[in-house]
Amino acid sequence: MKQVIDFVKTNREKEKQPAESLGFGKYFTDHMFVMDYDETRGWHEPKVVPYQPLTLEPSSMVFHYGQAIFEGLKAYRTQDGKVQLFRPNKNIERLNFSCQRMSIPTLDEELVLDAIMQLITIEKDWVPDGEGTSLYIRPFIIATEPYLGVRSSKRYKFLIILSPVGSYYGGDQLKPVKIYVEENYVRAAKGGVGHVKTSGNYAASLKAQEEAEALGYDQVLWLDAKENKYVEEVGSMNIFFKIKGEVVTPQLNGSILSGITRSSVLQLLEYWNVPVSERKISIEEVFDAYYRGELEEAFGAGTAAVISPVGELSWNNQKITFAQDRSDNIAKRLYESITNIQLGKEPDPFQWTLEV
Ligand code: COI
Numbered sequence: 001m002k003q004v005i006d007f008v009k010t011n012r013e014k015e016k017q018p019a020e021s022l023g024f025g026k027y028f029t030d031h032m033f034v035m036d037y038d039e040t041r042g043w044h045e046p047k048v049v050p051y052q053p054l055t056l057e058p059s060s061m062v063f064h065y066g067q068a069i070f071e072g073l074k075a076y077r078t079q080d081g082k083v084q085l086f087r088p089n090k091n092i093e094r095l096n097f098s099c100q101r102m103s104i105p106t107l108d109e110e111l112v113l114d115a116i117m118q119l120i121t122i123e124k125d126w127v128p129d130g131e132g133t134s135l136y137i138r139p140f141i142i143a144t145e146p147y148l149g150v151r152s153s154k155r156y157k158f159l160i161i162l163s164p165v166g167s168y169y170g171g172d173q174l175k176p177v178k179i180y181v182e183e184n185y186v187r188a189a190k191g192g193v194g195h196v197k198t199s200g201n202y203a204a205s206l207k208a209q210e211e212a213e214a215l216g217y218d219q220v221l222w223l224d225a226k227e228n229k230y231v232e233e234v235g236s237m238n239i240f241f242k243i244k245g246e247v248v249t250p251q252l253n254g255s256i257l258s259g260i261t262r263s264s265v266l267q268l269l270e271y272w273n274v275p276v277s278e279r280k281i282s283i284e285e286v287f288d289a290y291y292r293g294e295l296e297e298a299f300g301a302g303t304a305a306v307i308s309p310v311g312e313l314s315w316n317n318q319k320i321t322f323a324q325d326r327s328d329n330i331a332k333r334l335y336e337s338i339t340n341i342q343l344g345k346e347p348d349p350f351q352w353t354l355e356v
Pocket of ligand 1: 071072237304305
């Protein structure tokens with residue numbers, strides 16, 4: 001039986017920002033979804049309430065041991081004014097996967113989809129329609145039990161907040177990003193939580209990100225933690241290289257996040273009969289391919305970043321600059337196809353979209 005989601009309407013609607021000043025994750029809509037968990041009631045009392053600060057005990061376990069997970073997906077306004085989601089079930093599945101690894105009680109996937117649908121229905125007017133804009137959906141769970149012993153919490157809060165967004169890196173969505181290959185710090189090791197969308201992964205990446213930014217780069221490219229040799233992923237997206245006509249991306253290995261845009265890219269490339277492989281790829285192989293004139297392109301893929309062409313890649317005092325004007329540019333073709341499907345501008349052969 002469907003659970004009833006209560007609704008408390010705000011009495012103070014916020015002003016909406018123009019599309020060009022949205023940026024990423026700066027503004028939040030009027031309402032949010034909240035649901036709590038405790039041992040006796042399980043997940044209970046799902047409700048949509050006015051967006052507001054949370055009151056938490058300073059001893060809440062999330063502040064001390066970082067038991068927190070999140071997701072990111074988007075709602076798009078189509079040409080004819082409808083609103084649709086992109087593969088929401090994949091995010092919900094991954095949310096539960098993260099729950100399992102982080103010892104958080106899993107959620108009823110139907111209820112989560114219902115919560116997203118109801119919240120977006122209430123906030124429909126917040127879905128922007130400017131070029132490259134969308135409504136970013138951020139579901140997350142935090143451990144709320146007031147307790148300082150190290151074990152998993154017995155209480156949690158699940159929330160969904162919404163943010164109208166433009167491009168993640170600022171400026172044009174297809175602006176090439178500059179990437180620094182990180183060799184001092186590591187992101188995740190096998191057996192750890194690199195393949196899980198848990199907050200600590202991002203906290204652990206900040207130092208390297210800041211150092212790369214100080215050198216003029218947008219993001220870091222992580223290598224494997226054991227040999228510091230194989231390419232893993234970029235700070236906020238999965239990475240792809242096009243070498244001699246074949247698109248190569250690191251295979252999922254337990255320390256790489258299983259991106260939903262990543263899997264959409266793979267599906268589209270196969271559909272187009274573009275040679276594609278998921279395999280181990282060393283940073284040395286990438287640079288060797290470049291020196292042989294065989295490295296044609298590199299790009300990242302992620303929900304927030306969409307498809308981001310790499311403009312520059314720096315490793316071990318060597319630098320690759322990618323020309324962006326190749327007629328066979330696959331990043332641009334992927335960007336256009338994925339965004340066209342999201343915006344209802346071209347057929348959706350995989351049934352990826354879901355109308356709200
Ligand atoms: C996303 O692409 O949705 C992400 O979660 C990446 C980042 C903004 C943390």
